[in-house]
Amino acid sequence: MPTAVQAQTKLAVLDLLGVAAAATGTRLSAIIRTHAADQFAGDLPLLFDTRTASATGVALATGMTIDSLDGHDGFNPAKGHIGCPLLAAVLPLALQSGCDGQQFLSTLAMGYEFGARAAMAQHGTVPEYHTSGSWGAVTAAAAGARLLPLPPAQTRHALGIAEYHGPRSQMMRCIDYPTMVKDGSGWGAMTGVSAVKLAQAGFTGAPALTVEQAPQYWADLGTRWYGLEQYYKPYPVCRWAQAPIEGVLALRRAHNLTSDMVARIDVTSFHESIRLATRRPDGSDAAQYSTTFPCAVAMVRGDVTPADIADSALTDPEVMRLSDSMVLIESDHANAAFPLKRLARVDLLLRNGTILHGDWIQPRWDHTAPPTADELGGKFHRYADPVLGRSRAHAIEAAIDALDRTGLNALTSLLFQPISV
Template sequence: MRAHGLRYAAGMTPFDFIHGLQWDDLPAPVRAQAKRCLLDLIGVAAGGLATDMSRIIRDHAAEDFPGSTPILFDNRTSAPATAAMAMATSIDSLDGHDGYNPAKGHIGCPLLPALLIFGQQARISGEGFLTALVMGYEFGARTAEAQHGTCPDYHTSGSWGAVTAAAAGARLLGLDVGQTRHALGIAEYHGPRSQMMRCIDWPTMVKDGAGWGAMSGVSAVQLARRGFTGAPAITVEQAPEYWTGLGTDWRILQQYFKPDPVCRWAQAPIEGVLALRRAHGLCAADVDHIEVDSFHEATRLATSRPETTEEAQYSTTFPCAVAMVRGGLAPADLDRAALRDPEILRLSEGLIMAEEAKANAAFPGTRLARVRLVLRDGRVLESDWMRPRWDAEDPPSDAELVNKFHALADPVLGRDRAEAIASVIDRLEEAPLTALTEHLFRAP
């Protein structure tokens, strides 16, 4: 491979950016957003620990791949690549983590495990960790855009997330430019090109491929450091139109957050149900059935009688029914006893989905839905066109994100430990990374 990659708009290459970004380069809003994303990811990981998906993948990593790398929120260890797989899969087990609309997916989920694993190996500072996190979000956003813009099939976040994780590892372990190019090429070549709509139609624990993306990215870095070679990453080196604005157009500020732990595509319909419920003082018994107009992909979230939390999270009908019955959603509303609630199932199975051209035209930049409640007294109530809450254009406040973090983390970790994690993140640039990992790499 050549010593340097292609040159882009302002002379900045992706390789320059991977290794050259510094804390002093980051505007204050970007620094603050890095901490918000980190807190949210850790909260979702804690909230997902009770799922079968998280338990199985952590057992698999610890028992089948011995090693010395700690597993997130576990007392056991594994090999680096499989520890990364377990971390990302635990986050992905509760579909409440941040995302990026143009990526149709999630940057932080496959990125964070690589940062934690290689950051711990390199004994980096908190400032160094946060800087690498920002680099990863900027790199991951552009890798995702390049893949979606050049590949005809819609692949999961794990596919381009593998390249993102490799970029983070290359930075933290100090790989040279040649090794970095090989790492990215290995990761792209072996990353999970898993078809997203296949899991939408058949929701299971494979979900968004994030675990395998993190595993592939970490493996790629370890291999490249040893001299293993890979073909150049097409998304990085053959799609220059997607690599503009490095260091000036901060994609991390364009992330959305999720108020509810379900697929983002279902969240505009949920908002429509809740808005009508509040405005008219309704309860579920008032409603004969629900109708939703939205974009094609949202209509494919069609599991109306879920048997697992994965099926409930990748559904439009079931979360809308939960929202109508319970006035909101929490992880407990999407698992076990809630899956058998007769009133929720009545509304879920009766919900009518329709594809709407207006919503199709707006996707993926905006996820629109319009809701009608057909009442038992014959009235029909219709919402405006709704967007999900906490989009980048209307983000949550710091207090709202902290409240979400505690709602997910406190029942699992305890209030004191959750408070300690939040406190460390708030001042992480002044501390070593170990100040955070000492709270993360042990069981509740």
Template sequence: MANPITFIHALTWDSLSDAVKTQAELNLLDVLGVGAGGFPTPTSQIIRDHAHEDFGGTIPLLFDGRMASPLGGALAAGMMIDSLDGHDGFNPAKGHIAAPMVPAALMAAHVANASGRAFLEAVVVGYEIGARTAMAQHATCPDYHTSGSWGAVAAAAAASRLMGLDADTTRHALGIAEYHAPRSQMMRCIDFPTMVKDGAGWGAMTGLSAARLAAKGFTGAPAITVEDAPDFWADLGERWYILEQYYKPYPVCRWAQAPMEGAMALQQTHDVGTSDIESIEIHTFLESVRLATKRPRNGEEAQYSTSFPVAAALVHQDVRPEHLEGAALQDAEVLRLSDATEVIESDFANEKFPAQRFARTTLRLKNGTKLEGAWMEPKWDHTKPPTAQELRDKFHGLADPVIGAERAMHIENGLRELANGPLSTLTDHLFTPIKS
């Protein structure tokens, strides 16, 4: 086992396997595509205005072009990514490492004028520290907190490496981040979906702030999740959790995606039109049952619902950002099916959660036929991951409509070249404003 503080600074790109190197590039492509897709959301617009107006500085905001401080940039980027619930995740954490960690790493790398390789190394560090911090926190804390709570520690680890902090200062940075992290209760936002979401922006801002404070001599209590939970750190440097992330084919809560897959599978197998469907029954775990909004009023409520995405998937045979905002929320057939959906708690699914997210969907047709599906899991879990091309297609599906196909291609190519070039290979295309 590697000491976590030593690991943060000792890891090198050349020591990593080809699989880890490839996944680091693809994970960055995925999270940046989600960020681009989230740029037009009301949440993103508000937080970028806030960062520019209240966090003055000289760092360009992601895809915006206006300036903010590094902390404001991390906050805005984290919430922009979080505003569209399509980023990668880690089952044992019940959350997302990249959304709070990557924005902090990106801002720290930009300020430090780091190389592309140094940024990639910090991202790998962030995934490994974030995964273990998350598991340690969930095992030792009775409440289920947002990704920003433990993601702040991952963000501080990545930033500490990029800033070249020594071991003792890094230890203080992790302690500050854990102490000041947003310990926000995730199920509050599940029961009442709003723009606060998964705490990614505040985690990014807190983690980067912690590293910058530690560099000035600010001290912090040791991070309990890092120093007092040895069982979760025993395989550090041997098992690579960056290879065990899941990915989302649809920009809605992961908990709704197994029912979506089940509904679409029944529809396609039996050639069922939506007008043939009388009602829908879903058996799944409690957390998915609590995604209870049937008639969402905004994107947050649409993303944090089980019935509405299932209904939208049946109507559109897909769910994309445009199905979750504006006039799409008033689609009469989607609302009819959402209203006709019953979501029922299952002991079987509860027992498997969070390592697996099971659901079984049944369609009852107007002619009296009952179509009962098998137990399903969401697509693109780490045990059955997407291909590299599927993740690239997802990136372009989200990014091209917002930033343009040419700019999206430059970002994709920049990531391919990043290990052997300057960070500007990527940031030249991230920090310039989107043109209408």
């Protein structure tokens, strides 16, 4: 495995766990962790909690917790997220298998390669746009089969079971009606872990069609490393809203604007971004699946943070004014570039009648211009320190960096204990 892939895998874990820590404050996370503890009896610890559940319950709760704050990594061709269902499945099965730090990291690195290809194969062979949980279930099963480990025949059945029972949930339904169902990642992780356990017990389910009947997506395995082609998010909202946010911030900085100087924001972008049209979100989940609301936040506050899209932060009159008045315009140019590029252009109508025109812009931290290790580390601490405390957050960061040298226990001892700053 190339050295760059090894280093990036550690950064991906750091980013996911930072998002998970901040996400424990969401209503979604509180509900799903209680559900897992109550309905999935077992002795494995829940992430950042005192309670326990089965491996499937821990996978469900972890995946949905990370997904409850839309700040985790993603993959443009998949229009979704590999890391969330992958890490959610790997954590409980790593505990059960007793794997070491190198096995843990190499399984995650393999999972990014498998998940990228499974996602592209599914999106390329079915007409519907399904959530990440659909192909994420197969990815979770592949990672779990590697950890246990399952022999080849049982691995084949595990992948087939996961694909068959994976949540083929409709992504655009959640865009049009944003609620806590989100991207299906937790359900995908739970399905993948269940598939591994079933296959281990002799349950059959082969073949997984996206793996066995779509060879064009798998030919470059081991030569092209998709772990290096993930994007990361500077803001905890849908990736489709991130270019518009950058456009707002670029004009705000360039012209030294304050929100009271702005009469209206116009956003021109691709169809899916325009569909994120929730102007007055009734909860954090709706705020994360909106283009208008976070753009208005960016203009008012100069940033978009987890606190800005929390349930308690959705009624600011100035944010509401700009969100309500925003004009969203669909562009053929941006549509043609999607999903490999997420383009947007922002224009501002000022109260004095001046119109400021922005350039076409892409989200920050795409794989073509990735964040540095320091930038991702800074994001981790902005998300984790207020929740875990600076000392514990730094200890987690150090434990991830040393995983391949010192093992998994130093990290898991920090993850599976309650929040107490």
